[in-house]
Each structure stands twice: as structure tokens, then as C-alpha cells.
Amino acid sequence: xxxxxxxxxxxxxxxxxxxxxxxxxxxxxxxxxxxxxxxxxxxxxxxxxxxxxxxxxxxxxxxxxxxxxxxxxxxxxxxxxxxxxxxxxxxxxxxxxxxxxxxxxxxxxxxxxxxxxxxxxxxxxxxxxxxxxxxxxxxxxxxxxxxxxxxxxxxxxxxxxx
Numbered sequence: 164x165x166x167x168x169x170x171x172x173x174x175x176x177x178x179x180x181x182x183x184x185x186x187x188x189x190x191x192x193x194x195x196x197x198x199x200x201x202x203x204x205x206x207x208x209x210x211x212x213x214x215x216x217x218x219x220x221x222x223x224x225x226x227x228x229x230x231x232x233x234x235x236x237x238x239x240x241x242x243x244x245x246x247x248x249x250x251x252x253x254x255x256x257x258x259x260x261x262x263x264x265x266x267x268x269x270x271x272x273x274x275x276x277x278x279x280x281x282x283x284x285x286x287x288x289x290x291x292x293x294x295x296x297x298x299x300x301x302x303x304x305x306x307x308x309x310x311x312x313x314x315x316x317x318x319x320x321x322x323x324x325x
Contacts, residue, residue: 169259171292172219173212174300177251177307180217183210184240187223187232196230220254252308261310263288264301268311268322275321278313 186203187194200210214230217223222236239250255261267284268274278298285294285301302320305311309323 169263169288171289171297172258172260172300172304173215174296175212175216177216177304179213180220180222181239183213183217183230184222184232184236187230187236188240192232192237193229196225196228199230219258220251248308251304252310255304255308255310260288261301261305264311265322268320273321275319278318278320281320 183199186199196210196214197207199205200207203210205213214223214225217230217236218225220235222233222239224231224233235250235254239247242250256265264281264284268276282294282298285292285297289297298320302311302313305323306313312321312323313319314321
């Protein structure tokens with residue numbers, strides 16, 4: 164079993180996180196979460212996933228129902244796409260689940276595993292989470308950050324070039 168805490172990640176597209184950061188910047192860096200949900204016509208439960216994802220990445224904090232744009236979030240907004248990918252990659256590597264998967268893939272000779280093997284690991288690590296949905300989110304976030312790749316034709320999950 165891994166040494167650090169392995170926590171799930173919310174089912175959320177990173178583009179929504181980036182949109183939240185832009186919204187916060189437009190509103191002075193701080194806003195009530197309910198107001199953002201209402202103004203953007205989001206269900207609050209969906210916005211909670213976006214807020215949680217942004218918090219995992221270190222881009223926002225969420226004191227007392229507010230959403231606050233943190234320094235790293237401001238830096239992200241001021242960066243070009245390559246810098247953004249690098250920032251997300253570095254933040255993902257700090258997250259227990261992503262760190263675990265990086266180590267798992269590095270231990271493989273070809274730095275790859277079949278999807279089914281990864282799903283088994285996810286099911287063991289996070290038994291209360293649907294592994295397919297979690298896998299899809301991991302692949303999407305990992306692809307953006309150029310951390311992981313996934314070849315659907317071969318069902319092969321792999322560590323991107325480091």
C-alpha cells in the first residue's frame with residue numbers, strides 16, 4: 164500500500180477549472196461559491212467539483228463558502244499554454260493518486276500498463292469510487308499535463324515522456 168494518502172479526484176473537466184479561475188480574476192479574486200453557481204447557471208453540486216479540482220491543483224482556496232484565487236492560480240492565468248501544462252503536471256505529481264500512478268508506471272519496463280490493470284489498482288485504492296469514471300478523469304487531466312497518455316486501440320495507459 165502507498166505511504167501517502169490516496170484520495171479521489173472529482174469528475175471535472177480541467178477547462179471548467181480554468182474558467183473558474185478566469186471568473187474569479189474578473190471578480191477581483193474572491194467570490195461566494197453560490198453566487199458563481201447562480202451567475203454561471205451551474206448546479207452548485209457541479210461547481211463544488213470544479214472548486215475541489217481547483218483546490219487540489221492549488222489554484223484556489225475555499226474559506227467559508229467563498230472561492231479565493233490563490234497566487235498559483237494568478238500565475239497560471241498569466242502563463243502561456245506550455246507553462247500551464249507544466250504547472251498542472253507539477254501539481255498532479257504532488258497528489259497521492261497521481262504520484263502513485265507515476266511510480267507504478269515507472270516500475271514497468273516500457274512505462275505502460277493495460278487499462279484493466281490500472282482499473283484494478285484504482286478499485287483497490289479507492290473502493291468507493293467508480294474506477295472507469297476515475298480512469299477517464301485521470302487520463303484527461305494527465306493528457307493535458309502531458310503526464311500520462313492512453314492509447315485506446317491498445318487499451319494501453321502510459322507515462323508520457325519526462
